[in-house]
Amino acid sequence: MNILTFDLEDWFHVLDNASTRTEMQWEHFPSRIRENTDRILNLLDAKNQRATFFCLGWVARKYPDVVRKISEAGHEIGCHSDLHQLVYEIGEKRFREDLHRSIQSIEDTIATKVVSYRAPGFSVKESCNWFFEALIDCGIEVDCSVFPSKRAHGGFESFGANSPVLVTTPLGTLKELPINTMSIFGKDFVFSGGGYFRITPLWLIRYLIRKSDYVMTYFHPRDFDPDQPMLNSLSVIRKFKSYYGLKSTFGKLESILDEFEFLDLRSAVRTIVWDNVRNVSIAEMNRLSATANHRLLNRL
DSSP states (O other): OEEOEEEEOOTTOOSSOGGGSSHHHHTTSOOOHHHHHHHHHHHHHHHTOOOEEEEOHHHHHHOHHHHHHHHHTTOEEEEOOSSOOOHHHHHHHHHHHHHHHHHHHHHHHHSSOOOEEOOGGGOOOTTOTTHHHHHHHTTOOEEOOOOOSOBTTBOOGGGOOSSOEEEEETTEEEEEOOOOOEEETTEEEOOSBHHHHHHSOHHHHHHHHHHOSOEEOBBOGGGGOTTSOOOTTSOHHHHHHHHTTHHHHHHHHHHHHHHSOOBOHHHHHHHSOGGGSOEEEHHHHHHHHHHHHHHHHHHO
């Protein structure tokens, strides 16, 4: 099962960077979201493929025509937060406020209920076990926020699953579709989105997709935009991660869409036999959190 998703944000929505952190700062950057989104939509239409677009509430308010165009083309609209802040930094109260506002903005734009979510930067950690209940409380049914490996923006290494699972909470059950990983020489390898996709050679991407029973992609409009401005405030390493491979990524996407069939998230959820997948409870999350905190204290 190959799932096609895009995080609908502009080129300057870069995390962990002082010059692009706030809504006020974003107003000073030229937008490229319309042309970049159009290019993606034209490609999907040509390849007869459907995708899920996780949209910022900020984008829905500022560019409602873009979000409506995606929805009217038959693609699913999910939520990607309101103001693109890291989950583990803003905490539960601010997260709930951000989530509520983003869902309301998107639903007001497309007049369709939002049931899926992805956190900015996959920034849910072991310590954020309140996260899943907060999603259910706001009507979210499907989440794609878990990155079950080490990551600069957190990562949930102890989650223990790189394929769909059910997360059980006192408020109900959430369908979780995490990022897929492939074990290479005993280490988790990610290839299916963002900078990982840009850096990984096409021949290896093709090989890994064929070897995988489950692939969760995650792309951004800026991943296919070699003409976007460069943020000089980024470190050398961050510039490499943010800009390497931009000239070839669109061609890579064309190639895999020609070779493989993809589903949007809602179609994938209907296809999965949920009675056969693993259940993860909040109690288990708490144990994972306690173990992670214990490891951290032992390092101090």
